[in-house]
Amino acid sequence: xxxxxxxxxxxxxxxxxxxxxxxxxxxxxxxxxxxxxxxxxxxxxxxxxxxxxxxxxxxxxxxxxxxxxxxxxxxxxxxxxxxxxxxxxxxxxxxxxxxxxxxxxxxxxxxxxxxxxxxxxxxxxxxxxxxxxxxxxxxxxxxxxxxxxxxxxxxxxxxxxxxxxxxxxxxxxxxxxxxxxxxxxxxxxxxxxxxxxxxxxxxxxxxxxxxxxxxxxxxxxxxxxxxxxxxxxxxxxxxxxxxxxx
Amino acid sequence: xxxxxxxxxxxxxxxxxxxxxxxxxxxxxxxxxxxxxxxxxxxxxxxxxxxxxxxxxxxxxxxxxxxxxxxxxxxxxxxxxxxxxxxxxxxxxxxxxxxxxxxxxxxxxxxxxxxxxxxxxxxxxxxxxxxxxxxxxxxxxxxxxxxxxxxxxxxxxxxxxxxxxxxxxxxxxxxxxxxxxxxxxxxxxxxxxxxxxxxxxxxxxxxxxxxxxxxxxxxxxxxxxxxxxxxxxxxxxxxxxxxxxxxxxxxxxxxxxxxxxxxxxxxxxxxxxxxxxxxxxxxxxxxxxxxxxxxxxxxxxxxxxxxxxxxxxxxxxxxxxxxxxxxxxxxxxxxxxxxxxxxxxxxxxxxxxxxxxxxxxxxxxxxxxxxxxxxxxxxxxxxxxxxxxx
Numbered sequence: 001x002x003x004x005x006x007x008x009x010x011x012x013x014x015x016x017x018x019x020x021x022x023x024x025x026x027x028x029x030x031x032x033x034x035x036x037x038x039x040x041x042x043x044x045x046x047x048x049x050x051x052x053x054x055x056x057x058x059x060x061x062x063x064x065x066x067x068x069x070x071x072x073x074x075x076x077x078x079x080x081x082x083x084x085x086x087x088x089x090x091x092x093x094x095x096x097x098x099x100x101x102x103x104x105x106x107x108x109x110x111x112x113x114x115x116x117x118x119x120x121x122x123x124x125x126x127x128x129x130x131x132x133x134x135x136x137x138x139x140x141x142x143x144x145x146x147x148x149x150x151x152x153x154x155x156x157x158x159x160x161x162x163x164x165x166x167x168x169x170x171x172x173x174x175x176x177x178x179x180x181x182x183x184x185x186x187x188x189x190x191x192x193x194x195x196x197x198x199x200x201x202x203x204x205x206x207x208x209x210x211x212x213x214x215x216x217x218x219x220x221x222x223x224x225x226x227x228x229x230x231x232x233x234x235x236x237x238x239x240x241x242x243x244x245x246x
Numbered sequence: 247x248x249x250x251x252x253x254x255x256x257x258x259x260x261x262x263x264x265x266x267x268x269x270x271x272x273x274x275x276x277x278x279x280x281x282x283x284x285x286x287x288x289x290x291x292x293x294x295x296x297x298x299x300x301x302x303x304x305x306x307x308x309x310x311x312x313x314x315x316x317x318x319x320x321x322x323x324x325x326x327x328x329x330x331x332x333x334x335x336x337x338x339x340x341x342x343x344x345x346x347x348x349x350x351x352x353x354x355x356x357x358x359x360x361x362x363x364x365x366x367x368x369x370x371x372x373x374x375x376x377x378x379x380x381x382x383x384x385x386x387x388x389x390x391x392x393x394x395x396x397x398x399x400x401x402x403x404x405x406x407x408x409x410x411x412x413x414x415x416x417x418x419x420x421x422x423x424x425x426x427x428x429x430x431x432x433x434x435x436x437x438x439x440x441x442x443x444x445x446x447x448x449x450x451x452x453x454x455x456x457x458x459x460x461x462x463x464x465x466x467x468x469x470x471x472x473x474x475x476x477x478x479x480x481x482x483x484x485x486x487x488x489x490x491x492x493x494x495x496x497x498x499x500x501x502x503x504x505x506x507x508x509x510x511x512x513x514x515x516x517x518x519x520x521x522x523x524x525x526x527x528x529x530x531x532x533x534x535x536x537x538x539x540x541x542x543x544x545x546x547x548x549x550x551x552x553x554x555x556x557x558x559x560x561x562x563x564x565x566x567x568x569x570x571x572x573x574x575x576x577x578x579x580x581x582x583x584x585x586x587x588x589x590x591x592x593x594x595x596x597x598x599x600x601x602x603x604x605x606x607x608x609x610x611x612x613x614x615x616x617x618x619x620x621x622x623x624x625x626x627x628x629x630x631x632x633x634x635x636x
Binding site for chain 2: 071072075082092094105109141
């Protein structure tokens, strides 16, 4: 699914990622844990194709193809989804219009017919239920006046609507109370299949109680210093990052 | 029909007014300091001879003659039927004393439309006057709307001429009596070489409500003057504007909002999208008189520049002469937000589509203020068309 080889990334003169290697197979859930400033968000932004970084070395392959030259929208159409740590508010753009435009862009790309308003509404109503949102969300402007929890749920709603091959969840758990966390985790779990994959980026182990990752990676100073199973997250919680690094 | 060659009540009325000849204003004039009117030398307004507007007025009056809640007539006839209203308010709500274009309008009109909304009436049908199909090089329309006590009314002026060389100079005056309610919209979609000057004067009495919307697209020169006087306690006014500008077009939104009574609310939101070499001006003054305690006022101007050659002069001004008020003003001008673009790109929308979605969203805040549903749809179409051509 995703293969990152010796990725080196900097912003201006500051080196952020220093030789990242990561292989994600279909059906797998990978958790990436690290402190603030360890490079977690940079990694997710670079996979999504954000062009404000300098790629100094290495490569990213997605489904066997090198995607280094693909724009963010092409990567999204290929099946990469980034759930933003800080979802962007889009004043005046209502959720229906936004989601329908995104879904139909993808359907066009896959040579499927675009959904009309009625078909879209039918689909979206079932997705709303999965994340515990009511229909009034659809009329609201994207993330405008949304609480932190609502924004994160909205990201998951977009994810399950667009049904990506690879979803990168950048600190989707931050800012969520325990009930919202369960709803979000449940939304993710229900969309898991043997064909799609997840990269879950988080500070804390609590999200992983619900998501059951196959692999946990520890990112420190732009490098994956340790990889293990779910127990590694528990270890981190108990001992802290500095002990793990040592 | 009344022609300028046949003196009518209205021309007699006008002839009693002292209309001085003014020179074309220049940047030394406070009200015109951002606006260059040199192009006027290419227009010989005195060439204006006839006026097909009379036919249009007649059609308009007959089209809506069946609405019992309204009395629509020529201003010429209103002088006889409603002398008090005309004598007390005509050319006094929109004051023309030192106003070049206001005086020019007075000089060339020989009639206009008078609409009286009857007391305690709620006019269900939205009324619109369409000044699109006049094959005239110069048009000088004049509209007077009198909303009687406790009435509710919706009115739209449309300017959609196809005439490339059209020069329009329109003055509209509106009187809102106690507890009356008005949704007023001016919708302009004119060819690039046209010239458009508009003067709108509004006087609000006690507990009245105004929702005023101005959409501007097309003309190479547009000046929208708006003078609002809130002269009654408990009144509320919403003033919304959207300008979409391309080529070398120039749009100047100029307003004065005067709070002359206590406990009134005004909110002004003007938005602009400027591409290529277009230029915009937002020059707006909110004045709070000594008597107008407990005024609440918001004044906001948001602009998006789509090209490095486009520019906006934004100048929101507050003049507060009393205590105990809540007044805010602000202005933003910038490019499309890169973070928002990346967010949309990450959802599979290409650069062009993402731009469209964001610009549409920017415009939606204007459209959402419109109450009339048909007008909303028409504006959405017009905005899409405008955005596709910039």
